[in-house]
Amino acid sequence: MSNVLSDDVLKSIGSWAEEVRSSTSWESQLKKADNRQEQVCQKLKLPFHPLECGKNRMVYDVGKRSVLKVAITRKGFQENEAERVMYQAAPEPLRKHLGEIQGSGDGWIIMKKYKRRMPESTGYIKKAAALKEAFLQAGIIAKDIVNKKGPRYKNLRLDKYDEIIVIDYGSFRWKEEETPVKD
Ligand SMILES: Nc1ncnc2c1ncn2[C@@H]1O[C@H](COP(=O)(O)OP(=O)(O)O)[C@@H](O)[C@H]1O
Ligand SMILES: [Mg+2]
Numbered sequence: 001m002s003n004v005l006s007d008d009v010l011k012s013i014g015s016w017a018e019e020v021r022s023s024t025s026w027e028s029q030l031k032k033a034d035n036r037q038e039q040v041c042q043k044l045k046l047p048f049h050p051l052e053c054g055k056n057r058m059v060y061d062v063g064k065r066s067v068l069k070v071a072i073t074r075k076g077f078q079e080n081e082a083e084r085v086m087y088q089a090a091p092e093p094l095r096k097h098l099g100e101i102q103g104s105g106d107g108w109i110i111m112k113k114y115k116r117r118m119p120e121s122t123g124y125i126k127k128a129a130a131l132k133e134a135f136l137q138a139g140i141i142a143k144d145i146v147n148k149k150g151p152r153y154k155n156l157r158l159d160k161y162d163e164i165i166v167i168d169y170g171s172f173r174w175k176e177e178e179t180p181v182k183d
Pocket of ligand 1: 051054056058059099113115154155
């Protein structure tokens with residue numbers, strides 16, 4: 001799937017990544033901006049329709065079924081990497097609740113696009129809480145599914161089977177003792 005990105009696009013993202021990593025002023029400039037998306041799009045010129053500028057990643061439409069998430073802060077790099085690793089490492093019954101990662105590279109990931117928002121109904125509120133608990137049982141602290149105020153609707157979507165899908169899981173963490181050991 002990474003081959004949907006042309007060499008030119010990969011080059012643009014590559015030099016952008018260099019800039020984000022090395023600039024000492026960019027992140028404070030971005031923090032102050034009230035037009036974050038414009039600020040990013042002025043600098044990072046990609047031939048895709050901008051979907052939404054998140055806190056740490058700029059998200060573009062790539063074709064009908066995918067989005068491209070490009071890191072716009074140092075934390076954005078970590079979140080992309082965390083999502084890539086978590087998607088691979090999560091146990092099978094839980095992986096299907098994570099936005100499908102279809103490709104990745106330095107500073108970017110491609111994720112399946114999910115348009116259907118999770119309804120604000122009692123049934124789904126319970127399901128979201130149960131999902132957070134299921135991740136915990138598997139040793140994963142699933143921040144950003146539910147907090148004290150309830151489900152984090154921004155991060156939750158439904159797939160075609162009406163299953164909950166988390167689209168922003170860059171902050172999920174393994175409980176220390178459960179971190180899978182790599183040899
Ligand atoms: N897989 C996806 N499908 C559809 N929209 C998405 C997807 N991933 C992200 N988005 C949109 O882009 C926004 C920002 O993406 P997100 O991953 O939350 O970035 P950040 O880590 O910067 O918060 C989301 O709130 C959502 O509206
Ligand atoms: Mg987000």
